[in-house]
Amino acid sequence: MPQGISDRIRAVMRPSAAALEPYDPAFSQVRINLSANENTYGMPPEVKAAVDRGLCDAVTNRYPQPLSNELRSELARWHGVGEDHVIVGNGGDELLFNLFLAFGGRDHVLVSCEPTFSVYRLYAELVETTVVDVPRNPDTFECDADALAEAASRASIVVVTSPNNPTGNLFPIEQTRRLCEACPGIVLLDEAYMEFAPDGSSAEPLLAEYDNLAVLHTLSKAFCLAGGRIGYVLASPSVVNALAAVRQPYSVNVFSQAAGLAAVKNRKTFGPTIASIASERDRLLDELATMEDLGVTVWPSAANFLLVRMPDAHVVRNRLRDEFSILVRDFSSAPGLRDCLRITVGMPDENDALLDALRQLLKGE
Numbered sequence: 001m002p003q004g005i006s007d008r009i010r011a012v013m014r015p016s017a018a019a020l021e022p023y024d025p026a027f028s029q030v031r032i033n034l035s036a037n038e039n040t041y042g043m044p045p046e047v048k049a050a051v052d053r054g055l056c057d058a059v060t061n062r063y064p065q066p067l068s069n070e071l072r073s074e075l076a077r078w079h080g081v082g083e084d085h086v087i088v089g090n091g092g093d094e095l096l097f098n099l100f101l102a103f104g105g106r107d108h109v110l111v112s113c114e115p116t117f118s119v120y121r122l123y124a125e126l127v128e129t130t131v132v133d134v135p136r137n138p139d140t141f142e143c144d145a146d147a148l149a150e151a152a153s154r155a156s157i158v159v160v161t162s163p164n165n166p167t168g169n170l171f172p173i174e175q176t177r178r179l180c181e182a183c184p185g186i187v188l189l190d191e192a193y194m195e196f197a198p199d200g201s202s203a204e205p206l207l208a209e210y211d212n213l214a215v216l217h218t219l220s221k222a223f224c225l226a227g228g229r230i231g232y233v234l235a236s237p238s239v240v241n242a243l244a245a246v247r248q249p250y251s252v253n254v255f256s257q258a259a260g261l262a263a264v265k266n267r268k269t270f271g272p273t274i275a276s277i278a279s280e281r282d283r284l285l286d287e288l289a290t291m292e293d294l295g296v297t298v299w300p301s302a303a304n305f306l307l308v309r310m311p312d313a314h315v316v317r318n319r320l321r322d323e324f325s326i327l328v329r330d331f332s333s334a335p336g337l338r339d340c341l342r343i344t345v346g347m348p349d350e351n352d353a354l355l356d357a358l359r360q361l362l363k364g365e
């Protein structure tokens, strides 16, 4: 329930909003922040210079382009689709919200596979959409393909995250195909972390075949623009127009559009840091796997984070923050994620600091 709202004001709120458990990223100021799956390397300097030029040239006395035309064209060129297959939003979060405004609501059904990104359920509940959870396997976190296809046959919206947050595993393309065929509604593949996954993992090739498939991307992760708030959906013109119909007129401001355009034009420059993050992820996975005798379990990941289970995870997370100034994300009390923490892959020295701190805490030194 949202806090700090008097009974009098709560009484006049929309009931679904008054009952909401608001999204809380639990930020705090620390030396090493490995909690929000950002790209901790920061922008390559040449991209930063291009972004700065774009910000300086941004025209502010006029409203921004409602559909972010230049950025949209650049994204369309990149992904090899027409412009009418792309919609840009104020972060992926806005586009997810718009998905629920356009396709959710009373008598509509969301199918998703928990544990996953909590925002889907939040938005669904806010607009009074029925949520059908098809739980993941508790050990591998894989989706149950048969149960999912069955549930999808009655869904207005199916959302599957690939790689999944916070478990890191991919969703097989053939299962996406099955969902698109089974579902009378929209199938959204949330690929916020796809840049960190092996080539060929994206569901994008299926866009040419299914007009009910939508693929969500963001510039917040691999492309260092979490603060810039740019996400986009690739889909059929019908789905794009449905999302456009419910959007706020000028949600993507001129600065975000300019920064996004500079980042996308220079996307190849991010290649080396994305590759470093993927190799640091694999190193971190190997190192954490050696801590099995300390009670640590770690799952393989195709994203820029790892899910790790350990004894007294909640206490460990607080001690990492308070004694080492390292912040990781606590999922220890989330359903299906008992004693789990999610650790964003940082730069090599950040990862070393995390590993040292964890060893100390788990050995009780």
Ligand code: PMP
Pocket (backbone or CB within 6 Å): 090, 091, 092, 093, 094, 117, 161, 165, 190, 192, 217, 218, 219, 220, 226, 229, 230, 231
């Ligand atoms: N999808 C997933 C799975 C995410 O983890 C996030 C960010 N936490 C988003 C979408 C939204 O990202 P943004 O709004 O920053 O584009």
